[in-house]
Amino acid sequence: MLGTRRTRGLLALVLLLTLSGCTGVFGGVSDTDLDETPPEGDYEWDAEADVHVTIHENTTFEGVYRADGEELELxxxxxxxxxxxxxxxxxxYQYPNGTVINGTTLAQRGGVxxxxEAVTIRFPEGDVEGDKVAFTAGSSAKRFALPTFVEGDYEILLPPGRRASLPIFGSVSPAADQLSAPDADDRVHATVSEVTSDSVIAQFYMPRDLQILAVVLSVAGVVTAGGVAYYLRKIRDLxxxxxxxxxxxDTDDDDFGRDPPPGM
Structure with missing residues (x-):
């Protein structure tokens, strides 16, 4: 009986914490995750765009955002x-003077x-000019999509070997002002000016995917043509x-030796 009461009490406590949105239930962002090393060692702090996104082959991306306001919800x-x-x-987090602090220090001086519903990052000095925040998060193999956390100019680096110049298979939304030629790392840079839409999306492909698709369609066309020819031949034989x-x-009445009816 006592065990049952304890179980009920624990369940009620968990339910209460869950409904209140307590971060302890969801685990929060651990210190290990906060201080993890960025995939490329450091972030593109010197980028001129308000938001700089680097998409990696391992379905992750790095985002460097101009701090807008006193906090950022992700x-x-x-x-x-x-x-x-x-x-x-x-x-x-990068201060306006260029000093960079790690995630746990940011959590102490501001908040994470x-x-x-969201991860909220509070900036140490509130709403100041020139500070930036950066983080790494998961993406997908052929598509990057996020809400527009910060409005302004965007620069998006596609994964090496990916392209976004062929509609249906690849595109950037809002429409990119420019898709650069592949750089030394075989990355395409997409620049989008004055983004105010609800979300930013980049869909991309590998050129070899189109080659494979062309082969598949060719084979399917040959098989279809062969099947049509086969059935036409069968119809002719039948x-x-x-x-x-x-x-x-077709036969006429005269073939049976009949005269037409009177009056015909």
Missing amino acids: YRRDGFGGRNPLSVSAVR EESR RAQREEMGLDV
């Missing part, structure tokens, strides 16, 4: 109109909190057989 939208916290790591059996031969 989340992804679900399919029901709600929001889910963005799973971030390697968080860094996770709720049911028609010839019916004619040989006299099933499709």
Whole structure:
């Protein structure tokens, strides 16, 4: 009986914490994740765009955002109109004078909190000019999509060997002002000016994917043409057989020695 009461009490406590959005239930962002090393060792702090995104082959991306206001909420939208916290790591903050602090120091001086809907980063000095925040998060193999956390100019680096110049297979939304030629690392740079839309999306492909698709379509075309030719031949053979059996031969009344009815 006592065990049952304890179980009920624990369940009630968990339910209460969950409904209140307590970060302890969701685990928050651990110190290990906050201080993790960025995939390329450091972030593109010198980028001129308000937001600089580098997408990697391992389905992660790095984002460097101009700090706008006193805090930044990071989340992804679900399919029901709600929001889910963005799973971030390697968080860094750059002061206007260029000094960079790691995630745990940022959490102490400002704040990094996770709720049911978002990860909220509070900046140490509030709303100041020239500070930036950077983080790493997960993406997908052929598509990057996030809400527009900060409005302004965007620069997006596609993964090496990827392209976004062929509609249906690859595109940037809002439409890119420019898609650069591949750089020394075989990356394409997409620049988008004055983004004010609800989200930013980059869909990309590998040129070899199009080659494979072309081969598949060619094979499918040959198979389809062969199948059509086969059935047409079968139809002709069947028609010839019916004619040989006299099933499709037209006959006139005179063939049966009949005179037309009177008056005809």
